[in-house]
Amino acid sequence: MARDEMSARIWSMAGLGTPMAIRTAATLRLADHIAGGADTAEAIAAAEGVDADALERVMRYLAVRGLLIRESGGRYSLTPLGAVLREDHPSKARARLDIEGSVGRAELSFVQLLHSVRTGEAGFPVQFGRSFWEDWAADPERAANFNRLTSDLESRSPEIVEGMDWGPLGWVVDVGGGNGALLIGLLNAYPTLRGTVLEMPDNCEAARKSVAESGLGERLDVVAGSFFDPLPAGAGGYVLSFVLHNWPDGPAREILRRCAEAAGQTGAVLVVEQTGPGGEATHTGMDLRMLTACGGRERTAADLTALAASVGLRGVAVHAAGSFSIVELRAAG
Secondary structure (H helix, E strand, O other): OOOHHHHHHHHHHHHOOHHHHHHHHHHOOOOHHHHOOOHHHHHHHHHHHHOOOHHHHHHHHHHHHOOEEEOOHHHHHEOOOOOHHOOOOOHHHHHHOOOOOOOHHHHHHHHHHHHHHHHOOOOHHHHHOOHHHHHHHHHHHHHHHHHHHHHOOHHHHHHHOOOOOOOHOOEEEEEOOOOHHHHHHHHOOOOOOOEEEEHHHHHHHHHHHHHHHHHHOOOOEEEEEEOOOOOOOOOOOEEEEHHHHHHOOHHHHHHHHHHHHOOOOOEEEEEEEOOOOOOOOHHHHHHHHHHHHHOOOOOOOHHHHHHHHHHEEEEEEEEOOOOOOEEEEOOOO
C-alpha cells in the first residue's frame, strides 16, 4: 500500500467527523423525521429546536457518506444504510447511538481514553464530573434507557441455558438479574428449578412485570438488594451474568466475595461473560468501552479464576455457551 493510501486509511479510521455526525443524526431522530415526511433541514430543525443551517451542513455530509440522498429542492431521503437509524429498526442502533441516552453518552468517554491509559481509571468522571453509576442513578429516565438497551438476555439466554446442566442446582439466584429474562429461560427449561432475581430497588419493577407475564410466579421471585450487600443464602447457584465486566478488580472482588459467602461450601458461583467458547478470548472493543466508561474490563476465564481465588473460590469448569462462557466457581475449602 502506497504511503498516501496508508495516510488516507489512517485518517478515515481516526477522523471524528463521521461518527459524531451519525450520532447527532441518531440523537435528533433524522431518519424518523425523513420517513415521516419532514424531509428538509428546515422542517427537522423546527421540530427539534436546532439551527437549520448547521443541520443542513450535517445532512449534506451524511449524504456524501451514503446515509442520505439529497434531492432537488433541498429534500432528503434515506438510503438503506440511513434507514438503520430509524427507531423501529430491529438493531436498536438509533437508541444506542443517541448521545443523550445512556449508552451513547457513555461512549463519549472515549474522548478521555488518553486519561484512562495514563491512569488506568475511567474517563467518564473526567468527561462528566461524576462516575457512570452516579450519573445513571441521578437520572431515572437515563437509567430506564440503560436497562432497556442492556436487558437483551432474551436473545442471549438460549445459549446460556444450553451451556450447562442447571437442574441439579435446585435454586438459582441471578445477582443483578435485570428483567429476569435469564431465569425465565432457565425455569422454562427446568421444571423443577426455582429462581430469585436480585436487583436494585429502583430496577425491580421490570423484573416483577416479566415474572407476572411469564406465569412462573410460584417458582420465581424478585428481591430488592445490592450485590455489595449480603445476598440470600443457601441457593445452589449464584449467577453473575455480564456483571463483573462493569467493575475494576476491587469492586468485582467484593461482588464475588458476597456470592461466595451466600453460596457457602455447597453452592456454585457462575460467571457468564463474553469470552470465547473456551474462555480464552475477549471482545477488545467492549474492553475499551468498559475501561473508559466505568473502569471495568473484559476478563478471560483465567482472569476470573484468579480474581475468585482471592475470595476463597476455585475454578471448577468453563462451560461453553455459544459465544459466551460460564465460569463455574466453588468454595476452595
